[in-house]
Amino acid sequence: MKNIKDIQITKENNPVKVIQFGEGNFLRAFIDWQIQQMNNKGLFNGSVAVVQPIENGMVDWLEEQNDNYTVVLEGLLEGQKVQSDEIISVIDCTVNPYKNFEDYLQLADIQSAEFIFSNTTEAGITYDSNDRLEDKPAKTYPAKLTQLLYRRFKNSMSGFQIIPCELIEHNGDNLKKIVLQYAKLWNLGEDFVEWVNHENDFYSTLVDRIVPGFPRENKEEVFERIGYEDNMLVKAEAFLLFVIEGNKKLEELLPLKKAGLNVIVTDDMQPYRERKVRLLNGPHTTMAPLALLAGVDTVGDVMKDTDFLKFITDEMHDEIAPMIALPKEELTLYIEAIIERFNNPFVRHELTSIALNSISKCEYRLLPTIIQNIERTGKIPKRITLAFSAWIYIYGPYGQTTVQPQDTPDVMTALKEMEKSDDFVKAVLEHKSFWGSDLTKYPELVDQVKKNISDIQKVGTRELVKKINESK
Numbered sequence: 001m002k003n004i005k006d007i008q009i010t011k012e013n014n015p016v017k018v019i020q021f022g023e024g025n026f027l028r029a030f031i032d033w034q035i036q037q038m039n040n041k042g043l044f045n046g047s048v049a050v051v052q053p054i055e056n057g058m059v060d061w062l063e064e065q066n067d068n069y070t071v072v073l074e075g076l077l078e079g080q081k082v083q084s085d086e087i088i089s090v091i092d093c094t095v096n097p098y099k100n101f102e103d104y105l106q107l108a109d110i111q112s113a114e115f116i117f118s119n120t121t122e123a124g125i126t127y128d129s130n131d132r133l134e135d136k137p138a139k140t141y142p143a144k145l146t147q148l149l150y151r152r153f154k155n156s157m158s159g160f161q162i163i164p165c166e167l168i169e170h171n172g173d174n175l176k177k178i179v180l181q182y183a184k185l186w187n188l189g190e191d192f193v194e195w196v197n198h199e200n201d202f203y204s205t206l207v208d209r210i211v212p213g214f215p216r217e218n219k220e221e222v223f224e225r226i227g228y229e230d231n232m233l234v235k236a237e238a239f240l241l242f243v244i245e246g247n248k249k250l251e252e253l254l255p256l257k258k259a260g261l262n263v264i265v266t267d268d269m270q271p272y273r274e275r276k277v278r279l280l281n282g283p284h285t286t287m288a289p290l291a292l293l294a295g296v297d298t299v300g301d302v303m304k305d306t307d308f309l310k311f312i313t314d315e316m317h318d319e320i321a322p323m324i325a326l327p328k329e330e331l332t333l334y335i336e337a338i339i340e341r342f343n344n345p346f347v348r349h350e351l352t353s354i355a356l357n358s359i360s361k362c363e364y365r366l367l368p369t370i371i372q373n374i375e376r377t378g379k380i381p382k383r384i385t386l387a388f389s390a391w392i393y394i395y396g397p398y399g400q401t402t403v404q405p406q407d408t409p410d411v412m413t414a415l416k417e418m419e420k421s422d423d424f425v426k427a428v429l430e431h432k433s434f435w436g437s438d439l440t441k442y443p444e445l446v447d448q449v450k451k452n453i454s455d456i457q458k459v460g461t462r463e464l465v466k467k468i469n470e471s472k
Contacts, residue, residue, distance in 0.1 A: 001223060001224075001227075001228060001229055002227075002228050002229070003065075003228060003229045003230070004065050004068055004069070004070065004087070004228050004229065004230040005064060005065045005066055005068075006228075007068075007087075007228055009066070009068050009087060009089055010089075011047075011089050011092075012039065012045070012047075012089075014039065014045050014046050014047040014090075014092070015045075015046060015047065015110075015112035016046070016047050016048070016049045016092050016093070016107075016110050016112055016113055017044070017046030017047065017048075017112055017113060017114050017115060018031075018035065018046060018047070018048040018049070018113070018114075018115045018116070018117060019048075019049050019051065019107050019110075019113055019115070019116045019117075019148075019160075020032070020048050020049065020050045020051065020116075020117045020118070021051045021053045021116070021117070021118035021119075021120060021141055021144070021145070022050075022051075022053055022117075022118055022119040022120055023050050023051075023052055023057055023058050023059055023062060023094065024058070024119065025211050025212075025213035025214070025234045026119050026165070026207075026209075026211045027117065027119045027165065028069060028071070028088065028232070028234050029071050029209065029211045029234040029235075029236040030119075030165070030207060030209050030211065030236075030240070030242075031117050031119075031165065032048060032088050032090050032091065033071050033086075033088060033236075034240075034242070034256055034259070034261055034263075035048060035090045036086065036088050036089070036090050037259045037260075037261060038254075038255060038256065038258075038259045039090060040259075041258075041259050043255045043258055043259055044254075044255060044259075046090075046112070046114075047090055047091065047092035048090050048091045048092060049091075049092055049093050049094070049095065049107055049110070049113070050062065050067075050091055050093070050094045050095070051094075051095050051097060051104060051107070051144075052094065052095065052096045052097065052098070053118070053120045053124065053141055053144070054120075055098045057096065058232070059094035059095070059096050060096075061231060061232055062091065062094050062232060063094055064231075065230070065231070065232055067089075067091035067092070067093065067094060068087055068088065068089050068091070069087070069088055069230055069232035069233060069234065070085055070086065070087050070088070070226060070230045070232075070233045070234070071085075071086050071088055071233075071234050071235075071236060072084070072085050072215075072222065072226075072233060072234070072235045072236070073086075073235075073236055073237070073238045074235065074236075074237070074238065074344070074346030074347060075237040075238040075239065075341070075344040075346055075347060076238070076340060076344065077238040077239060082238035083346065084238075085225070085226045095107065097136075097137040097144065098137065101136040101137055104137060104144075104148070105147065105148065105151045107148065108148045108149070108151035108152040108155065108157075109151070109152075109155060109157075111157070113160070114160060114161060114253070115160060115161045115162075115163060115253075115254065116145070116160045116161070116162045116163065117163050117164070117165060118141060118145075118163075118164045118165060118166065118175075119164075119165040119166055119207075120141040120166060121166065121356070121357050121360070123357050123359075123360045123407075123408045123411070124140070124141045124166055125141060125142060125164065125166050125168060125171060125174050125175050125178065126140050126141075126142070126178070127140065127142065127178045127181055127182075128140050128143065129185060131143035131182065131185075132186070133146075133147060133150070133182075133186040133188070135147075140178075142175055142178040142179055142181075142182065143182055145162075145175070145179060146179050146182040146183065146186070146188075149179065149192075149196060149200070150186075150188055150192060153191075153192050153195045153196075158199055159195065159196070159199030159200035159201075160200050160201075161200075161201050161203070161250060161253060161254070162175065162176075162200055162201065162202045162203065163203045163205060163244065164202075164203075164204075164205060165205055165207045167207065167277065167281065167364065168360075168364055169273065169277075169364065170204050171204050171205060172202040172203045172204035172205065172245070172246065173202065173204055175202055176196070176200075176202040179196060180193060180196060183196065201246060201247050201250075202246070203244050203245060203246035203247075203250065204244075204245040204246065204269060205242070205243065205244050205245070205269070206241070206242070206243035206269050206272050206273045206276055206277075207241075207242060208239070208240065208241035208242070208243075208276050208280065209236055209237060209239060209240045209241070210236065210237045210239070210341060210344070210347060210349060211234060211235070211236045211237075212235050212236070212347050212348055212349040212350065212353065213234055213235060213350075213353060214231075214232075214233060214234065214235070215233070215235050215348065217348055218348075219233075222235075235346075235347060235348075236347075237341060237344055237346075237347055239262075239341060240261065240262050241262050241263075241264075241272075241276075242256065242261070242262065242263045242264070243263075243264045243266060243269045243272045243273070244263065244264070244265045244266070244269070245265075245266055245267065245268065245269040246265070248265055250265055251265050271325075271326060274324055274325075275324060275326060275331070275334060277364060277365055278320050278323070278324055278365070278368070278369055279316055279320055279321065279324070279331070279334060279335060279338060280338050280341075281361070281364075281365045282315075282320055282365045282366060282369060282384070283312050283315060283316055283320075283338070283342075284299070284354050284365075285354065285358065285361045285362060285365045285366055285387065285391075286312065286315060286366065286383065286384055286387035287299065287302045287308060287312055287351065287354075287387075288351045288354045288355045288358070288387075289355070289358070289387055289390035289391050289393075289394055289403065289461075290308070290311075290386065290387055290390050290461040290464075290465060291305075291308055291351055291461075292351050292352070292355065292402065292403045293390060293393075293394070293400070293402055293403060293456070293460065293461040294308075294460065294461045294462040294465075295402075296308065296351070297350065297351060297352075298348050298349055298350055298351060299342050299347075299349040299351065299354075300342070300343065300344070300345070300347070300348065300349065302342070302351075303339070303342050303343045307462060307465050307466055307469060308465060310469045311383060311465045311468060311469055313335075313339065314383065314469070315381075315383040315384055316335045316338070317332075317335065318383075319369060319373060319381040319382075319383055319384050320369050320384070321335065323368075323369050323372040323373065323376070352403075355403065355405075355406065356406050356407075357406070357407050357408060357411075358391050358394075358395075358405070358407065359391075359395070359407055359411050359434055360411075362388055362391055362435075363434065363435050363436060366384055366387065366388050367388070367435060367436075367439075369381065369384055370384055370385055370388060370445065371442070374442055374444070374445065380444055380445060380448045382448075382468055382471075383468060385445070385448055385449065385452065386452050386461075386464060386465075386468065388449065389448070389449045389452030389453050389456070390452070390456060390461060392425060392428055392449060392453065393452075393453045393456050393457075395407075395415055395428075396415075396419070396424050396425075396428070396453070397419040397424060398453070398457060411434070414431065414433070414434075415428070418431070425446065425449055425450050425453065426440060426446060429445070429446055429449065452464070
């Protein structure tokens with residue numbers, strides 16, 4: 001069978017308008033797919049320069065395929081079955097700053113470049129005082145971005161529309177704050193700070209599309225259907241929502257809505273964000289440790305499992321929804337839509353992919369609901385707390401080998417140090433850099449997490465899920 005690199009694909013000679021930090025499945029099936037839709041309708045006519053944000057990445061794989069790949073959309077959209085295959089050809093070039101730092105800086109010299117998108121995981125938007133302007137490249141994404149912006153400033157060029165897609169609250173505001181921290185740390189001067197503030201727009205966003213990624217389990221079947229091999233193929237659901245908070249001028253500069261895409265530019269995205277992060281991402285982060293420890297591998301398998309289906313559904317209705325300041329009827333409809341998406345028969349969403357970088361995911365997806373339940377009702381939310389406990393069990397010194405934690409080096413190093421403590425759970429919960437505060441101020445949470453971990457060791461997660469189901 002032929003390979004996608006052997007297919008004659010006409011690339012429009014479009015100028016680079018987008019610099020994109022991240023080459024992973026999500027950005028390629030979300031941002032690049034949307035740019036392709038705008039180009040298809042003659043509304044944007046721009047291409048993308050992709051930056052590999054970490055040392056070990058996939059830009060070499062993209063280059064092997066002439067920077068082309070396929071997005072397969074499968075699922076239900078407004079009650080209609082969708083199954084489509086489309087070659088995405090919007091990537092003009094890729095850059096690995098760890099190998100070619102000057103090539104990376106030269107992206108700032110591109111006059112047509114107007115937008116910067118990123119998805120460097122929840123752990124990506126962070127500050128490290130050890131980063132230096134002279135590093136080739138700096139370690140963190142915001143530091144790399146500051147290096148690029150400073151080059152642009154020195155060129156006396158206009159700034160960017162900067163649109164991060166990392167799933168953290170106020171991602172645009174946080175990114176700008178950290179860029180300005182680096183400007184101060186590196187003594188880049190007040191003129192640069194003024195340029196960052198007035199020549200660049202930072203937007204906060206909410207992104208919503210389930211992207212399982214490469215279909216390892218049936219790749220031969222997919223290749224047979226599309227007629228060629230594609231090792232960078234990405235599967236995604238048909239549903240998409242992109243909420244962007246900031247200057248309304250973006251609707252004209254980036255005509256996503258005109259292309260018929262489900263994009264909202266708003267002054268206040270908080271209600272959309274809270275609903276999505278709590279009720280879509282929260283259950284994902286809940287089901288992953290509990291189901292994986294019980295030998296269940298995918299979101300679809302969780303939905304077919306009567307024990308876990310009831311557990312997750314009850315969590316959404318009884319523990320999460322009451323903490324969200326939206327009408328109950330609206331939340332009920334949203335929960336029904338999410339369950340339909342979780343049940344998408346076309347998508348094999350591996351729980352191991354959800355499990356990546358779970359410490360930061362717990363901070364943003366689970367903890368707000370746990371803390372609000374404690375503070376508003378005086379009760380521990382038993383389902384979501386069991387999942388939180390299961391993550392600490394997986395990351396801890398308990399000898400389990402079923403699920404291997406995958407997280408950033410600093411998180412794994414900190415956890416290794418905590419294993420030396422006489423009280424591992426306490427050491428984890430009081431670690432402010434993980435959770436934003438010392439969780440041992442909730443002694444009932446500390447006690448419940450310890451009890452949950454003990455119970456997981458004794459009877460396993462499925463028995464605990466059953467017990468909670470029966471207690472309602």
